[in-house]
Each structure stands twice: as structure tokens, then as C-alpha cells.
Amino acid sequence: MKAEILKRLRESEHYVSGQQLCEEFEVSRTAVWKVIRQLQDEGYEIEAIRNKGYRILAYPDVLNREAVQSLLKTDWAGRNLVYLSTTDSTNTQAKKLGDQGAGHGTLVLAQEQTGGKGRRGRSWASSSDENIYMTILLRPDIAPVKAPMLTLVMAHSAARTIREQTGLKAQIKWPNDVIVGGKKVCGILTEMSAEIDYINHVVIGIGINTNMKVIPEELREKATSLRLEQGGEIRRADLTAAIVERFESDYALFMETQDLSGLREQYMRLLANRGKEVRIHEVGEEYCGVALGINERGELLIEKEDGTVTEIFAGEVSVRGIYGYV
Amino acid sequence: MKAEILKRLRESEHYVSGQQLCEEFEVSRTAVWKVIRQLQDEGYEIEAIRNKGYRILAYPDVLNREAVQSLLKTDWAGRNLVYLSTTDSTNTQAKKLGDQGAGHGTLVLAQEQTGGKGRRGRSWASSSDENIYMTILLRPDIAPVKAPMLTLVMAHSAARTIREQTGLKAQIKWPNDVIVGGKKVCGILTEMSAEIDYINHVVIGIGINTNMKVIPEELREKATSLRLEQGGEIRRADLTAAIVERFESDYALFMETQDLSGLREQYMRLLANRGKEVRIHEVGEEYCGVALGINERGELLIEKEDGTVTEIFAGEVSVRGIYGYV
Numbered sequence: 001m002k003a004e005i006l007k008r009l010r011e012s013e014h015y016v017s018g019q020q021l022c023e024e025f026e027v028s029r030t031a032v033w034k035v036i037r038q039l040q041d042e043g044y045e046i047e048a049i050r051n052k053g054y055r056i057l058a059y060p061d062v063l064n065r066e067a068v069q070s071l072l073k074t075d076w077a078g079r080n081l082v083y084l085s086t087t088d089s090t091n092t093q094a095k096k097l098g099d100q101g102a103g104h105g106t107l108v109l110a111q112e113q114t115g116g117k118g119r120r121g122r123s124w125a126s127s128s129d130e131n132i133y134m135t136i137l138l139r140p141d142i143a144p145v146k147a148p149m150l151t152l153v154m155a156h157s158a159a160r161t162i163r164e165q166t167g168l169k170a171q172i173k174w175p176n177d178v179i180v181g182g183k184k185v186c187g188i189l190t191e192m193s194a195e196i197d198y199i200n201h202v203v204i205g206i207g208i209n210t211n212m213k214v215i216p217e218e219l220r221e222k223a224t225s226l227r228l229e230q231g232g233e234i235r236r237a238d239l240t241a242a243i244v245e246r247f248e249s250d251y252a253l254f255m256e257t258q259d260l261s262g263l264r265e266q267y268m269r270l271l272a273n274r275g276k277e278v279r280i281h282e283v284g285e286e287y288c289g290v291a292l293g294i295n296e297r298g299e300l301l302i303e304k305e306d307g308t309v310t311e312i313f314a315g316e317v318s319v320r321g322i323y324g325y326v
Numbered sequence: 327m328k329a330e331i332l333k334r335l336r337e338s339e340h341y342v343s344g345q346q347l348c349e350e351f352e353v354s355r356t357a358v359w360k361v362i363r364q365l366q367d368e369g370y371e372i373e374a375i376r377n378k379g380y381r382i383l384a385y386p387d388v389l390n391r392e393a394v395q396s397l398l399k400t401d402w403a404g405r406n407l408v409y410l411s412t413t414d415s416t417n418t419q420a421k422k423l424g425d426q427g428a429g430h431g432t433l434v435l436a437q438e439q440t441g442g443k444g445r446r447g448r449s450w451a452s453s454s455d456e457n458i459y460m461t462i463l464l465r466p467d468i469a470p471v472k473a474p475m476l477t478l479v480m481a482h483s484a485a486r487t488i489r490e491q492t493g494l495k496a497q498i499k500w501p502n503d504v505i506v507g508g509k510k511v512c513g514i515l516t517e518m519s520a521e522i523d524y525i526n527h528v529v530i531g532i533g534i535n536t537n538m539k540v541i542p543e544e545l546r547e548k549a550t551s552l553r554l555e556q557g558g559e560i561r562r563a564d565l566t567a568a569i570v571e572r573f574e575s576d577y578a579l580f581m582e583t584q585d586l587s588g589l590r591e592q593y594m595r596l597l598a599n600r601g602k603e604v605r606i607h608e609v610g611e612e613y614c615g616v617a618l619g620i621n622e623r624g625e626l627l628i629e630k631e632d633g634t635v636t637e638i639f640a641g642e643v644s645v646r647g648i649y650g651y652v
Contacts, residue, residue, distance in 0.1 A: 120524045145471055148522040175522065191526070193519050196474040196501065197639070198446045200517070313523070
């Protein structure tokens, strides 16, 4: 009910009377008043005027279940939302839920991770409680070999939404990072549980350096936060809901063809690597080339120095050029 | 120590003196005696003669940790052995252990499953306590797309070992069953937890209808047990240890090239589908052809009626011809 009342207040331009809320949600005046007090405690500025009702004047950066649910306009993505103030890793939690049978679209959300994971079992610094960590659980009826493309779908959803919500020129660093001004603001980790030809579930985790005011010294060259780049505080619930909504529609585009042909053009516009010299690290091999873009399978197209073009499925790619680590 | 004493008794042609066992394992006479009693309780016939020592006369079909460990001659496969008399599903348990960091080669073994799993989340009848259910946990440093080939590696190990241990003409029904006389005796379920380009772990589960004396009515056309086919009781610990050993060497062959080129010839000799007419069920398509064999990636080669040859990655294949369901 808290999410619904918050939604009503947020969407109304006028005062909403207490009586109206009571009738709408079939609860007592005291129950309504309790919810209003809770919201005020969380930081929402709510004006209460006798004979008029309640009006929301300002809302701060609150990240919790109700804050996101009151904003979310999706059919399935995030409808089942598990909020954990702090957790080891939202991917780990989502995988557990997946093993227990949780449904397609289940979203695990946290503002702090104590055991954040990067690719290949590396750790991912996520000790601040000013960020967004979320993992969406999917049960796509596609071949397991196609699952890696979902990382690119989420990278697109995140980069594009960050642009829209913050005005920052977010770009995608293929395959799984979003950068602003050449520095990482967001990383994506996709994990899959699958049989030979059948996906049990896929989890896509996304960590966003959102309102961190200080980046640890050793990461300062490589990482930044949206707040540091933009100058103002980001409302994390709004950003979260917007990314999940964008992902729902990007995912639908992906599923139409089970590849990236419907998203490729939009993706390319956001691709930081495009036209840049890149160095490819493969097992026992290292070579340079120019990244031309991606194909419909999400592979990075590299023009080698001899003019031939190769397709990179995944692996470690670093972009040289105007950027630092990127 | 129980496994070691059992091993000493089994491998010795003469009496093994109690004093010798005490010294070897640095324990008291009472401790040795206790172990001997336990083994006798489990069904091992052990003769104890004063001034001579102990001698094993006969051993029955005992399936537990020590029985398998006393037989296992491997470097890594099954060295970490988790025995559960009954469990929901050895794959589920192995995946949990994998998530908790259990090492390469960890083996989960049970003689009964209460929630046995077949492919695509189907159930797999495994209520009898006369069978073998085991799952091996692997951490191969290979691309996730290559993991499905491991099902074929295990199918080869199982079929070949069943032949050697029972004399039955076990064959492989591509990709994941072993059959005897056209009926299923063994199914394999491979599951993987992976990132885009990195395998967290692979579990390969194998269920073998071993000493079941009665096959449920509704399965009788499609399934049988080794005992029913061979006529005698199978020592499950011996079969288990032998499959694990064979798998260790087959896996080494696989890892040399990261494909099936080293096992292909041996595999083909055991392939039931070879030269048989098969019906391929694909999404929205169904066609017939003759199975020629597998290629080095483990794909089934099908000669269609128009003479062209296609490669089937996985999916549902049923063989028509002399066999019933196979």
C-alpha cells in the first residue's frame, strides 16, 4: 500500500484527501497517516493541510522497494521486486531465487554489496551505500549460446537511460561496461544456469556508481560516479525504474529475432569503441585493430592492420587512444 | 581409515594381521576391530583368524563413500567424494557445492533421488535405492559453448565402462543416454553455471538403472536395468569407481584439443544411432535422415533424404527402426 499511496501522491498535481486514500485502499485514517509518517521519515516532504489533504512537495533520493514500485510501469520486469538494503551480491541472491523457481523478471535490488562480483570471479568494489546494484532474473526460451547477447541488451538499456536521466554522454564499452568521460560508471555481469540446449535461468547484474562522492584513490583514473560527473544528486529509484522499463522494451526487440538486429543501430550510436584503435588479448595472442562496430550476434568487428576483419565473441578488449583505461 | 582398511583387505591375497593395520594407520587394536565390525555389518564377509589376521572372503553390493574410495584410482576425479544415501538430486547438490567453491572433480554420489531431474526440468524416476546416481563437478578452463561436449565425453565413459564391467553391449543414444538392447539404462544431465566467456562450473549428472529388479509398468518398454539384462547383481561401488576413472582419462583426452577429435572414433563404435534412420524434431520442423556419426564438435551428422548432410547441435532426436523408443 505504501508504494500505491506514494504513487498517488506523486502523480497528483493537487492535494489528495485522506478520506479519498482511505476509500481507495480500504483502510483506516490511522493506517493512511502511518504510511505518510513513514514516507516523511524516509525524507519525502509531504504537506498535510486540514480539509485539503496531502501533497508531495519534494522527494529526495530514496532507494527501496516502494520507491521503485511506485514508479515502475512495466508488464513483467521488476514486478516481483526483492529489495535488500545490503547483500553479498545481487547476482548470488538472484541465482538462489532462480534455483528456487522465481519467475521471469524477478528483480533483486540493493544499495550496497559486501561481496560484489566482477567478471571471472573478480571482486567489484561496491561498499558504498550510495549506489545501485540490481540483478534481473530471466527465463528466455532461447539457445544457451545466445544468452551472452543479453549483456549487450542491458548495456544499451543502461547507457541510454543514463543519458536520458542525467544528460551525461554515457557510452558503451563493449561488451559489458558503461562509461562517462572515459571512466567506468557501470558494469554488467551476466551469468547463466543452463543445460545443453535449455536455459534454466539467466541473471543480469548491473552495478552503477550513482551518488558516490568519493572514488577510492586507486580507482580514480578508471572509475567515476554519475553524481561526480553531473554535479547533482541522482534519484536512484527513478534511474532504476527507468532502466528496468527500457530493458523490458529492449528485451522485447531482442526476442523478436533472438539477436541484436533490432537494437544494433541504436547500440552503435552509443558504442565508445567505434572507430577506435583497440588491442585484443586472446589466449596466446595479442593484436591491434580498429573496432568497426558490432554484428547482429553482438560480436565486435575488428579491422586488423592487414585490412581483414575479424569478429570477437567476447574476451578481454582494451581501447587505446584518447581514453585512459578504456 | 575405513576406506583404507577395506582397500588393504581387498588388495591383499593373504591375511592382514591386526597388528600390521594398527601400525600402518597408527590406531589401537580396538579401533581396527571396530572398523572390521562395521564392514561386516555392511555385508562384507571378513574372516578373522587368531595369529593370522583378517581376510576378505566376499564382498556384496555396498554403495557408500568408503566402498568407492577404497577402489578409486584417480588423480582428481572423485577424490573429494560426498556420499548421500538419499538426496533430492545429485545435480542440485553438486551445483550448491559448486556455488560454495567446491573443487574440480568433486563427486556427489547417492543411491536414491527423491527429486531426480531429466532434461528441460522433467522429472527422472529414481525412487529405487538399488541404483547409482552421481554428479561430478568440473571447473574446465574452456569457453562455455564447448561445455555441451562434456555430455558426450561422459556418455562414452559410461557406455564403455558398462560394457567392460557387465559384458553387456551398451550403446550410446546421442546425445545423452546409454541403452542396452534398445532400452535406456542410463541418462546424463549436464548443467553449467557460466558468465559470457567463463565457466563457473559444470556438473555432469548420471543416473544408472543398476540393480532394480522391477521397472515400473509405464517405463518397461523404454527402460531396463543392468541387472535385468545381465541376470546378476552388479557391484555398484566397482561400477561407480570404474566410470569415474574412465571419465578422468576421457576428460584428459577431451582437454588436449578441447573437442572430441581424440574420442570420436571410440565414440562412434558405441553409437547406437549410427547408420540408423532418425527423425529430427526441431522448432517448427520435423524431418528424417540417416545418422552418419558425430563430428569433432560432437554434433550428430544427418544425411537427409535429398543427400545433403546437416549437423545437429542438440535437441530431440528419436531413432526409428529395430528399436522401440530409441
